[in-house]
Amino acid sequence: MTAFLIVLGLVALLVIVTLIKSVRVVQQQTVGIVERFGKFKVGLQPGLNLLTPFVDKVRYTIDMREQVVAFPPQGVITEDNLMVSIDSVIYFQVNDPVRATYEISNYIQAIEQLTMTTLRNIIGGMDLEQTLTSREEINEKLRYVLDEATGKWGIRVNRVELRSIDPPPSIQDSMEKQMRADRDKRAAILTAEGMRQSAVLSAEGQKQSAILTAQGDRESRILRAQAEREARILKAQGEAQAITTVFNAIHAGKPDQGLLAYQYLQMLPSIAQGDSNKLWIIPSEIGKAMEGLGSAVGQIAGIPQKAEGDFQAPPQDHAAVELETVGTPDAAVAEADNAVQEAIAAAQNAAVSSRSAQQVPPPAVTATPEQNPPAPSAEPPFER
Secondary structure, three states, rough: HHHHHHHHHHHHHHHOOOOOOOEEEEEEOEEEEEEEEOOOOEEEOOOEOOOOOOEEEEEEEEEEEOOEEEEOEEEHHHHHOOOEEEEEEEEEEOOOOOHHHOOOOOOOHHHHHHHHHHHHHHHHHOHHHHHHOOOHHHHHHHHHHHHHHHHHHEEEEEEEEEEEEEEOOHHHHHHHHHEEEEHHHHHHHHHHHHHHHHHHHHHHHHHHHHHHHHHHHHHHHHHHHHHHHHHHHHOOOOOOOOHHHHHHHHHOOOOOOHHHHHHHHHHHHOOOOOOOOOOOOOOHHHHHHOOOOOHHHHOOOOOOOOOOOOOOOOOOOOHHHHHHHHHOOOHHHHHHHHHHHHHHHHHHHHHHHHHHHOOOOOOOOOOOOOOOOOOOOOOOOOEE
């Protein structure tokens, strides 16, 4: 009985082990490589799969998803003999799990080594500046070479990225100094351009201001010259009109020798006027001069003995109208004649007194207008 139970237990254990060996569950996006007696038999698809126990064996499990592998930094020499450190990332996907299993032993290590070799070839043909500025070109070339090389392995390289390109510390320091100098130069250029534009704008403003000032000065001078010319023209016209008016008025009044004698006598008192006139000498021939005054004046060139012609008197203003209301022209002429007769009588009296004084010869007959005023004339008035 005990032996039977032991045999039954062994049989049950064998059945359980056989079931475990016969059933295999494969995850999604995963393929199992099955070998029978060391030879490839089939690839297990995702889900529940049955195997022949103790004959079939799942040798590899291949992940069919896209994988990302980051490789450590590698030193690469550029064309200008500078060592740079490049850190890269590869994005790839297994398309054929059988070839990825049996065509290469370790496809990840193979991709890493191929990446480094390709990078050395690409970077070796570029200088440092091109290497730093040609990331896209390097990525495209590297992806093309890797995809062509890994195609026979059942692997497709989707993308290659260079995470960092680090030049030596001394080169970095030089690059920083160069960048700083370049920025300082651009800042100085911008400052100089700003100052130049400011100076140009200031000069243009001063130029426009000077032009406007000169134009204003020219226009003001022109206006002043025009005003002065018009003023002189108006003044000359006024003087011409005044002379014409006076000339017409004199000839319209028809002056004679008596009026000229009266004007001469009116000018005699003005000779003694003034603070500097202390002595007034009356000539002894004043009487004869007065007698021949009219004839002497009449001989002056330009003054006719008697005015002839048709002259029109100037138009009278309101002041002249008021003077006409005071007295008639005949009364004014009579008054003027009386004044002329009185002046002539005074001159004759002065002449008589001078003759009597010559009988007793004095050194000279001198008198001031204030000490010896002219005596009133007793002769009858002069008749025109």
